[in-house]
Amino acid sequence: MRKGPDILRRFTALPYVATASVFGRAIRLETNSQSIFRLVRSTVEGYRPVHSLHEDFVWRFVSDPDAKLAPPWPDFSSLSRDGLHCENIGQKSFLAVDAAAHLAVGFLAQELVNDALGFEVFFLSRLITATSPALGLLPFSAACVAKAGKGLLLVSAARAGKTILSYAASKNGLQLHSDHVVFLESAGQKVAAWRDCWPLTFYPGAEKLFPELSNLSRPVQQQDSMLLCLERYRFSAPLESYVHPLGIVVLQKDLASLSPLHPLDPSEAMTVLKEHCLLGANELCEPKFENTLRGLTRLPIYGLASYGDPCALVSSLLSLLEATA
Numbered sequence: 001m002r003k004g005p006d007i008l009r010r011f012t013a014l015p016y017v018a019t020a021s022v023f024g025r026a027i028r029l030e031t032n033s034q035s036i037f038r039l040v041r042s043t044v045e046g047y048r049p050v051h052s053l054h055e056d057f058v059w060r061f062v063s064d065p066d067a068k069l070a071p072p073w074p075d076f077s078s079l080s081r082d083g084l085h086c087e088n089i090g091q092k093s094f095l096a097v098d099a100a101a102h103l104a105v106g107f108l109a110q111e112l113v114n115d116a117l118g119f120e121v122f123f124l125s126r127l128i129t130a131t132s133p134a135l136g137l138l139p140f141s142a143a144c145v146a147k148a149g150k151g152l153l154l155v156s157a158a159r160a161g162k163t164i165l166s167y168a169a170s171k172n173g174l175q176l177h178s179d180h181v182v183f184l185e186s187a188g189q190k191v192a193a194w195r196d197c198w199p200l201t202f203y204p205g206a207e208k209l210f211p212e213l214s215n216l217s218r219p220v221q222q223q224d225s226m227l228l229c230l231e232r233y234r235f236s237a238p239l240e241s242y243v244h245p246l247g248i249v250v251l252q253k254d255l256a257s258l259s260p261l262h263p264l265d266p267s268e269a270m271t272v273l274k275e276h277c278l279l280g281a282n283e284l285c286e287p288k289f290e291n292t293l294r295g296l297t298r299l300p301i302y303g304l305a306s307y308g309d310p311c312a313l314v315s316s317l318l319s320l321l322e323a324t325a
Contacts, residue, residue: 073115248269264302
């Protein structure tokens with residue numbers, strides 16, 4: 001018979017159970033929190049439903065109203081090794097993903113769960129990204145703009161303008177498929193790019209370029225960092241389908257002497273891929289990612305001088321999509 005306090009909440013009843021669809025895979029959600037249950041289901045509801053008796057992964061989460069940890073969200077400290085990914089969320093919450101067991105478990109203070117926007121942006125985004133390799137998907141740090149099912153992957157250093165350029169593209173004839181990360185898999189001779197499902201996130205100052213963001217976006221805070229978040233429903237990009245990338249565009253600053261869009265040497269492609277793949281070298285060597293990586297290396301790669309008005313750069317992206325289609 002169990003005695004003493006259940007510190008790790010291993011024996012907490014999880015009455016809220018459902019099967020959700022993410023990237024065309026079946027995820028079983030188990031939780032004691034009606035709020036977590038509702039938030040996860042509403043965030044991923046746009047993915048095409050999966051009618052399968054087989055579940056590809058299990059998410060199991062407990063929340064506790066007595067854990068005194070409230071927004072702003074604390075910093076996350078992470079550790080990954082041998083297929084196990086752990087994230088400490090402050091000192092009183094955590095997330096752990098075991099790829100081999102196809103299981104994620106977590107504990108969250110209820111006051112963090114009550115911050116629905118922060119839950120999506122800070123917690124659920126990390127959960128989905130950490131889960132994706134076990135589902136056969138390669139998480140890749142890139143924005144993606146698309147038209148008629150064909151896309152361009154936009155990569156850059158942090159805070160170099162991926163989201164701003166993607167948003168500008170959505171106002172000028174292109175579909176904003178993803179602003180933060182895409183999830184890649186092999187699709188025959190092509191690569192398929194699934195989009196993320198949490199809100200778009202802008203750094204403060206974006207409203208100076210696009211004043212409507214002052215009214216449309218909502219702020220969310222992690223420690224001293226503030227983000228402006230825009231809900232996905234404001235965009236037409238559907239969750240239920242992927243796009244096929246036709247090229248990789250590297251955003252580059254301080255290149256005023258070059259034409260805005262210029263081809264890069266194909267030999268640079270592997271360096272770019274390694275910099276932006278959100279997996280370690282050992283994981284990238286796994287056979288399930290070989291075809292995906294091979295497909296990525298076949299894509300043409302371009303540099304885009306990203307100084308100045310982002311709206312002025314959209315025509316280069318449109319022309320590139322039309323030329324490579």
